[in-house]
Amino acid sequence: MDFLQGRSVETMVAVAVAVVAVAVGAALLLCRSKRPKGCLDPENFRKFKLVEKTQISHNVAKFRFALPTPTSVLGLPIGQHISCRGQDATGEEVIKPYTPTTLDSDLGNFQLVIKMYPQGRMSHHFREMKVGDYMSVKGPKGRFKYQVGQVRAFGMLAGGSGITPMFQVARAILENPNDKTKVHLVYANVTPEDILLKEELDSLAEEYPDRFKIFYVLNQPPEVWNGGVGFVSQDMIKTHCPAPAEDIQILRCGPPPMNKAMAAHLEELGYTKEMQFQF
Template identity: 45%
Template sequence: MDTVKQLVVKSGLVDVKYLNTPEGEMYLQIAVASVAVGIALALYLATAAKSEPKKILETPELTLSTTEAHAMLPTITDWHRMKLVDKTALSHNTNLYVFEIPRPTGHVKGIHPEPVLGLPIGQHISVSAEIDGKNIVRSYTPTTLDGEDPGRFHLLVKAYEQGNISRYLSLLTVGQEVKVKGPKGKFVYNRDLADHFLMIAGGTGITPMYQIIKASLADEEDKTQMRLIYANVNEDDILLRKELDDLQARSNGRFQVYYVLNNAPAGWTGGQGFITHEMIKSHMPAGGVGSKGKVLMCGPPPMMNAMKGHLDGLGYPKPNTISKLDDQVFLF
């Protein structure tokens, strides 16, 4: 206390006679307490300045593998913006769209593998767009498998005059984006799912079949037999024809395609008119309906309704309103 009294006297702020009174003693006590508080505060601030600031909310950092490609579609609730990088007309109303898969934060080209959709074989994606003030969503199956075109995926879409998303896509120019999410669907392919697939497709309904066929033939341990009946109006409407013919040629007999045309040209050796009961019967599994075979169908609703009638007449069970993986007749 004497040291504090000497400092106060030297400052000249208080008379020495006042400090020797009871009031002066109280003044000194208050001064000592104030100095102690100031020192404690200074020490606290100095310590806090040296320590790392605390994070109230910590966001886990994304760890990217240098061997495994990052999948961009982990859940059905995530929307991702995908940029159109190429667009090729395949017919008067059908385009092949190539979209770039966005690289995740931290991705280094040349070190990390290019990202993939992460879409199970047989499932599809949802594409969303705002049209006339309404949010419209449609489902499409990419024609590429993960990693087939590194960092990108392909969509094959036929534009209809009354179609919402298909027409929207047809008006897109390179550089524009669409919103995509997935995976979606009840069908997930694996090599032990069936001994034989009878596939019936019309128009762009070929896309899920094409994806499954490619995946199956790429698996050396897969022994599944696949027969495809593919219907279109005109010969020029046959989508992926070269690719399907190439797959058939190198399948060692595991895959066969039978084309059917409403308007068959002269010399046409495939099916003519609409797909018939007899056409389906000739491509059924050798063991018949009771064998371990599945029927997969995708195409325009009128065509699918007609196919249901043909299958029923052959003894196949009627497909459920919403198909499930264990159904013998699955409608995409």
């Protein structure tokens, strides 16, 4: 009789464990089903409506595009980009990659900060865009994949509009309370007016002083200027970026001449190819 009672208790315990397992599994499935699905398609272009266009300077503007619902997310992994399709001044199709300055935590919309060049083919399309127009977008694209804690610190070397992927990565790191990665950014431009996202970058530096450092470099600085002057040098990299180590990485994004120069500087300073990534 004691044996039967023992077996009965074991059966009840097994049933209870099974019930708990089923409940946990159902809860996980429910949570997953509640996660917003990304709006991007890596194979096909999808159209998104321009809902706001803000001119920042004579050749820079912010473009905010609406997602299907107020709780929709774009679905873009940190450090990756999208392809935008438009028409140049002759009416020919042009496709160019851009990195949004928003994250998936920004629900219902995504934003692009675009510098429009006089002869730029895609620049023409953005200049002509009006609120209510649609942009064809495909993605995500890119080789960069970020995971929390993959490095102790990032060094970032950016030039001009190459700041957008850096800003996206930095924001994602700094706004995650579980991410302790440090970010050191060197950002080069010609004049103060060319500095994109300066207000946002300065806000990050002020809000996260122990984790985010930024050093501006200008070719044509104003009379009163406490940043770097000229081109980004080896000394600037040594002073403002983490030293070569297995647990750091240097990210590069800028005009081709700058990327080439930075690669040469980094090699001479002892940064291996594994310690570098170019967007």
